[in-house]
Amino acid sequence: MRRPRSILITGASSGIGRALALAYAEPGNRLKLVGRDETRLAETVAALRAKGADVVPMRLDVRDREAMSVAIAAVDKDDPIDLVIANAGITTGLAPHQDIEAPEAVRALLATNLFGVLNTVEPLLEPMRARGTGQIAFIGSMAGLRGLPYSPAYCMSKAAVHAYADSLRGRLEPHGLTICLAIVGFVKTPLNDSITAMKPFEISDTAAAKIIKDGLAAGKATIAFPWLLYVAASLGRFLPARLYDRIMARIEANVPETNERVR
Numbered sequence: 001m002r003r004p005r006s007i008l009i010t011g012a013s014s015g016i017g018r019a020l021a022l023a024y025a026e027p028g029n030r031l032k033l034v035g036r037d038e039t040r041l042a043e044t045v046a047a048l049r050a051k052g053a054d055v056v057p058m059r060l061d062v063r064d065r066e067a068m069s070v071a072i073a074a075v076d077k078d079d080p081i082d083l084v085i086a087n088a089g090i091t092t093g094l095a096p097h098q099d100i101e102a103p104e105a106v107r108a109l110l111a112t113n114l115f116g117v118l119n120t121v122e123p124l125l126e127p128m129r130a131r132g133t134g135q136i137a138f139i140g141s142m143a144g145l146r147g148l149p150y151s152p153a154y155c156m157s158k159a160a161v162h163a164y165a166d167s168l169r170g171r172l173e174p175h176g177l178t179i180c181l182a183i184v185g186f187v188k189t190p191l192n193d194s195i196t197a198m199k200p201f202e203i204s205d206t207a208a209a210k211i212i213k214d215g216l217a218a219g220k221a222t223i224a225f226p227w228l229l230y231v232a233a234s235l236g237r238f239l240p241a242r243l244y245d246r247i248m249a250r251i252e253a254n255v256p257e258t259n260e261r262v263r
């Protein structure tokens with residue numbers, strides 16, 4: 001059973017990241033929290049401190065490679081990170097009347113969901129490898145298992161994260177690191193609330209955080225939940241592609257375009 005003490009979480013000011021931070025908040029645990037929104041981040045910090053955790057707020061944009069690199073190296077030098085959770089993410093997609101995503105929205109999404117993940121993880125790879133220990137968790141999605149017609153760029157970003165996590169696992173676990181990919185279904189958060197669609201087996205952010213925390217403590221390679229959705233989504237990949245497309249086309253979904261833009 002792993003008991004990380006020094007923990008870095010991105011996207012800790014809302015939803016799953018905030019719930020994870022709360023789940024790890026206890027005396028003796030030292031949490032480093034990345035987010036942009038000052039008020040939400042401050043609220044999370046206060047809630048964690050009330051539970052006895054030591055908290056370092058890191059008001060950072062995960063898209064800012066230089067700032068992330070400098071800040072993460074500094075906190076890691078001061079208190080080596082046992083566990084990093086690359087969680088910060090956004091969504092973008094298509095309304096029923098749209099067929100093509102705006103290129104600006106696609107790039108904004110990739111800047112956060114893909115390059116933001118790299119900016120979180122890369123500064124810790126060499127230090128963790130040198131120490132021969134450290135756990136890296138990626139927050140993926142069922143949407144990364146197979147492209148869906150309502151959110152092409154989001155699916156692309158999560159599929160890339162899945163492939164990256166699996167690749168790192170094979171290469172770095174022999175050096176003492178542990179790499180985990182969480183493949184997450186519908187979780188009630190502001191991100192998920194922005195989407196209008198059927199959301200089978202939706203769970204709360206607190207429930208999701210407990211599943212992820214337990215899976216990380218057990219050192220799992222993959223934490224996929226809810227399992228029934230995971231089985232259905234995984235089996236779906238074996239269907240003929242156009243049959244799968246036809247089934248998905250029958251599902252009504254409205255995934256709003258992100259307001260984020262590459263700076």
Ligand SMILES: NC(=O)c1ccc[n+]([C@@H]2O[C@H](COP(=O)([O-])OP(=O)(O)OC[C@H]3O[C@@H](n4cnc5c(N)ncnc54)[C@H](OP(=O)(O)O)[C@@H]3O)[C@@H](O)[C@H]2O)c1
Pocket residue numbers: 010011012013014015016017034035036037038040060061062063087088089090112116139140141142184185186187188189190191192
């Ligand atoms: N909810 C679901 O159903 C679901 C399902 C599968 C996977 N996921 C994944 O779970 C992760 C968390 O999503 P959530 O549902 O918890 O969403 P959320 O409630 O909207 O929280 C997203 C978090 O990411 C942070 N963030 C976004 N862009 C950022 C940036 N450029 N720099 C720093 N922080 C940034 C936000 O902080 P600021 O607002 O302060 O920037 C916020 O703390 C995402 O990777 C998402 O793709 C969610």
